[in-house]
Amino acid sequence: MDDPERILDQTTSAIERALLREGRAYRAPDALRPHTLAALGLAGSAGLPASVFAWLSARSWTTKLVLALSTVTLLGAIPLRYIRFAQNAPPARTASPVLVGMPLPTPAGPTSPAPSIAVPHPAPARPMDPPAAPPPAPARVSATTSSALRAELAALDAVRSTLANDDPAGALSFLAAYFRTFPRGRLHFEAEVLRIDALAKAGQLNIAQRYAQEFLKRHPNSVLTARVRPYAEP
Amino acid sequence: MTHAAVFAHRPLAALPAIRPPAILAKVLSKSKREVRLRQLADHYVQLVARILRNAGTADADIDDDVQRVFIALSNRLDDVRVGAEKAFLVQTALNMAAHSRRAAARRRETLTERPPEVGDIAVGPEEMAERRQVRRTLDQILCAMDADLRAVFVLFEIEEMTTVEIAAILEIPTGTVASRLRRARSDFRERVAMLEGLPKTEVG
Numbered sequence: 204m205d206d207p208e209r210i211l212d213q214t215t216s217a218i219e220r221a222l223l224r225e226g227r228a229y230r231a232p233d234a235l236r237p238h239t240l241a242a243l244g245l246a247g248s249a250g251l252p253a254s255v256f257a258w259l260s261a262r263s264w265t266t267k268l269v270l271a272l273s274t275v276t277l278l279g280a281i282p283l284r285y286i287r288f289a290q291n292a293p294p295a296r297t298a299s300p301v302l303v304g305m306p307l308p309t310p311a312g313p314t315s316p317a318p319s320i321a322v323p324h325p326a327p328a329r330p331m332d333p334p335a336a337p338p339p340a341p342a343r344v345s346a347t348t349s350s351a352l353r354a355e356l357a358a359l360d361a362v363r364s365t366l367a368n369d370d371p372a373g374a375l376s377f378l379a380a381y382f383r384t385f386p387r388g389r390l391h392f393e394a395e396v397l398r399i400d401a402l403a404k405a406g407q408l409n410i411a412q413r414y415a416q417e418f419l420k421r422h423p424n425s426v427l428t429a430r431v432r433p434y435a436e437p
Numbered sequence: 438m439t440h441a442a443v444f445a446h447r448p449l450a451a452l453p454a455i456r457p458p459a460i461l462a463k464v465l466s467k468s469k470r471e472v473r474l475r476q477l478a479d480h481y482v483q484l485v486a487r488i489l490r491n492a493g494t495a496d497a498d499i500d501d502d503v504q505r506v507f508i509a510l511s512n513r514l515d516d517v518r519v520g521a522e523k524a525f526l527v528q529t530a531l532n533m534a535a536h537s538r539r540a541a542a543r544r545r546e547t548l549t550e551r552p553p554e555v556g557d558i559a560v561g562p563e564e565m566a567e568r569r570q571v572r573r574t575l576d577q578i579l580c581a582m583d584a585d586l587r588a589v590f591v592l593f594e595i596e597e598m599t600t601v602e603i604a605a606i607l608e609i610p611t612g613t614v615a616s617r618l619r620r621a622r623s624d625f626r627e628r629v630a631m632l633e634g635l636p637k638t639e640v641g
Contacts (some may be wrong), residue, residue: 206600225571226595231486270484426504
């Protein structure tokens with residue numbers, strides 16, 4: 204069946220043309236793509252898929268070896284880059300890095316469980332307590348620029364890689380640095396979900412559950428609720 | 438033992454054949470999935486956003502709804518055959534937009550409160566060049582259209598799909614697509630003619 208000619212190709216009306224062109228010209232903001240990837244749990248690791256894809260389609264083992272080495276180098280560069288900017292941030296003074304800069308699910312009591320995760324920063328006796336004094340001004344990075352967004356993606360990618368390597372304590376310390384460095388980051392929600400993942404993986408199921416319940420309470424319509432809900436259930 | 442000595446002791450030719458272990462195969466399988474998802478996001482994020490917008494999702498909800506569409510794809514990725522992803526995304530986006538319109542109607546926050554009428558938004562071509570005004574007018578015209586007609590109109594006139602593609606996506610006969618398209622175009626031109634202050638024109 205032959206399709207009729209499209210209105211835009213045949214019309215003489217300036218209004219029809221303007222309307223249809225406007226419909227075709229709609230373009231969502233560039234931030235939509237990283238947001239979508241973050242919602243899919245694919246934030247960061249921008250160079251990884253291409254390498255993996257090339258690796259999969261490579262025919263000779265020599266090529267695969269070269270590609271594997273370059274992928275390993277690339278993956279190694281991400282945490283190194285992250286460590287570089289994490290070193291610039293001042294260490295937490297009064298709270299565990301796991302919880303720095305994060306909204307607490309409920310007011311902490313003296314019997315709050317202390318995370319038993321080994322972290323590289325000093326932790327107080329009651330890490331669930333809010334800091335007694337405001338923390339020192341951290342080296343804040345504006346999340347409004349694309350470079351800041353890239354840095355956020357790299358930071359979360361480091362968290363994801365560390366989690367994938369069964370190192371939840373490392374992931375939590377990376378997350379603590381992320382929350383310190385990007386107090387108003389664009390990928391805050393994703394970071395919160397990763398924190399819940401990491402806490403659960405570290406065996407801190409009660410804390411993960413409290414964070415999950417708080418997340419669902421604060422963001423009931425978030426696209427990330429599906430990932431959080433299993434942790435919130437008793 | 439130095440590295441040189443090790444390699445002297447075990448020449449490269451004598452190394453055993455490398456076989457990827459099972460865990461690597463698992464990782465690669467996961468990577469393949471991620472590669473596919475990432476490629477789909479790269480290719481279709483803007484298409485999905487445009488369809489959502491033209492199908493009636495409010496500007497402020499586009500970001501969330503695009504993510505929901507892709508999460509739906511991610512959840513069903515194994516059921517969606519390679520090559521059919523675009524149809525799945527378009528179909529999901531249209532459903533999502535319909536849901537969004539219903540939710541907006543419940544909140545009494547529809548894009549338009551009434552369809553455009555003569556003398557209401559009677560503007561000339563010069564003023565129409567103002568993009569925001571054009572967008573608002575297009576929203577009003579599309580909003581006044583029946584949802585079934587609107588879907589066909591958006592896919593054919595704005596996304597430039599063929600009637601066969603549209604029929605496959607909407608899972609309706611091509612004859613139905615043609616008839617809906619005819620009515621949608623007639624509706625569209627009638628409303629534009631009202632804006633222009635012209636009498637109704639015959640639509641082909």
